[in-house]
Amino acid sequence: MPPTERSHEFADVGDSEAQVIVVGAGPAGSTAALYLARAGVDVLLLEKGTFPRDKVCGDGLTPRAVHQLVRMGVDIDAPGWQRTKGMRWICDGRQVHIDWPRSGSHPDFGLTRSRHDFDDILARQAVAAGARLRLDTKATGPLTDRGGRIVGVCAITGADKQPQTYRAPVVIAADGASARTALAMGLERDRSRPMATAARRYYRSGVRTNDPYLELWADLLCSRTGRDLPGYGWIFPLGDGRVNVGLGALPHRRHGAVDLRATMDEWLLRLPPDWGLREENADSPLRSAALPMGFNRRPQYHRGLLLIGDSAGMISPWSGEGIVQAMEAGEVAAETVALALHRPGGTPREQALHQYQREVNRRWGRYYRLGNSVADLVLARYGYRPLLNRHVMATPALVRTLARLLTHGSDAPSDDLIDTAVRTLVRMVPAQVQRTRSKR
Ligand SMILES: Cc1cc2nc3c(=O)[nH]c(=O)nc-3n(C[C@H](O)[C@H](O)[C@H](O)COP(=O)(O)OP(=O)(O)OC[C@H]3O[C@@H](n4cnc5c(N)ncnc54)[C@H](O)[C@@H]3O)c2cc1C
Structure with missing residues (x-):
């Protein structure tokens, strides 16, 4: 249904009511809102900030993310998008270039784009599809009925922080790592799942800004x-004269608290001076943030509330990548909700909404379970150096297999033997037993 028809249809519901409320207009929330609007659902997207705005991130997008952007109708040929050919891994003085695969259904290039613009573009795309975006509107807590089911959110809006209530029979939490909405509904984080920390800073670097590869360093101390740092460092080209430089670390008692700033300072001193990654060329402060990983908050559907993106801990435990995971979950949530809204309220609709967690688990459960184990047994203890040892780096097929595992690039249909090997490995992981916390 075209947006004009739909907005006419819902003209009488009032500005504070909708069929679905999405809290947070990051990649997860804007994607969910876009797909809901495309399905003809009246959706209200609440965002505490205003756009454009900064977000601590590496700004790197794999072909899988490009695929999602194209499907959403984002114009990736417009100025500001920087294409990448693949990844360059560096370890112990050796380096390997891994081009993005040319097989499968994903594009054969990646992108970078500063989150300053990226989130704004996605939010506009959601609005163009028909979502109603409310900026400067911070959800402060869920609104629940007597049975504890979410029926909307309380919020404060505008510079004068006016209290406001928004109502909808279904709410999607896309409020990022703070997971405020989920927490208020009693969904605690699973502390056995990884929660990394990462820091990034922008530098002006004419030498590196047009590098066609995402560069990753596995031998930082x-x-x-x-x-060994239980993580890796990155230098991602932005094509506008700047690079995004950062590093992330998984927590482990072996390392205690990792001082990311000092570790980064020591790393940057190892790099050639003509790259310009020095204090005088810094274009931002060093900022850090948490990376909730490995599906660390569940259930992902609970009493009218669906969790997507960082609010559900959906960052990949393999790599720290979280943008496309957030977008794909947003799409799955939107599809589930759009179908559920066609069912009568009560048990039939509830059963349809429960399908979300099953679908997430079906698509990504095994891959995340394997990733959680690898993160726990290898990455958090010894970092990436054991994976990128001399033997692996000298064997192109092994490097490519590792790259597909790290970027989850092998679940698109393909005839490639590496994809088949990776898919077989992932399929060997036992399926997650579904536990439903509440039948409501
Ligand atoms: C240093 C670092 C580097 C990273 N590098 C990469 C990378 O290169 N590639 C990659 O794919 N991933 C990367 N990630 C992970 C990625 O940033 C996240 O996984 C991704 O942003 C998750 O998207 P999201 O929409 O779930 O959450 P967010 O992007 O955090 O968006 C949440 C939105 O909700 C809003 N919000 C929060 N609370 C409220 C509220 N109460 N009311 C209304 N709105 C609210 C916020 O303002 C924000 O706009 C990195 C993370 C870090 C910390």
């Missing part, structure tokens, strides 16, 4: 202990 923690400044305090001298042990």
